[in-house]
Amino acid sequence: MIEQLTLYTAKIRPYSQRAELALEEPRLSFTRFEVDLQNKPEWYASKVNPASKVPAIAYGGPKTAPDQPLLESQKITESLILLEFVADISAKLLPKDPVQRARVRFFIDAVSISVAPLLHSIAVLGETPKNLYKGLETLQSLFNNRYRRYLADLKARDSFKKTFDDNYILEQYSAAFSPLRAQKKASKGSF
Structure with a gap:
């Protein structure tokens, strides 16, 4: 039986998506917590990932609210390491x-x-x-x-x-690159 498992993720990050995909593929039960990368919770670095990056997993211990991770739960970070971990606990990924x-x-x-x-x-x-x-x-x-x-x-x-919200990803990248497109278009017109 899989212990309590919480995935700390951000929909915009492809590394987060691959961790979430790894959890979904063998149909593991987990709690998903979306981390706002522009406004990370104060507790995140001290209680989940000192590098303050996503994705991360809290594993083990009693089930708690994702914004109140227990010290006794194991924190696992870095997406490729998370993939190996999921493969180890599920035996269905690899x-x-x-x-x-x-x-x-x-x-x-x-x-x-x-x-x-x-x-x-x-x-x-x-x-x-x-x-x-x-x-x-x-x-x-x-x-x-x-x-x-x-x-x-x-x-x-x-x-x-x-796990892949193509409309959300498209909106985010469009918003991020719209200023660059406008700048490029303006610079072409100035010649």
Whole structure:
């Protein structure tokens, strides 16, 4: 039986979504607490994650309100570590076969190193995508068509649909990039 489990998350963060997706996929029972990244609760850093980042999990101990995490519950942070933890407690997230499990971990590692940081630099920091192309070329040699099948399979899963709010994400990114688009449009017109 799974103990008390609370996920501290933020809908806008892809790292949070992958942690939530990992919990949804094996249908684990958990409490979801949305952390306002612009106005984090005062208690969050001291009681959940000293780095004040999401996602994080509080695990174990008696069930409490998410905004009152107990000291005796274990706090687990960093999304890739959370994925491993969920795989350990659910036994349904990764393949049982050690070779297949190693292949999945290789894929996770390759995407985490080659693509995820580059997507972040483009989406959040507004950098040009040229470095992303290099990362994608590296991955392309590894799993070309397999990745497309994986992504289509992922998007078709109920757990993905439940954890990915495409309208919300689109609104947030549109709001974040509207000033940049307006600035770029204005600079083109000034020549």
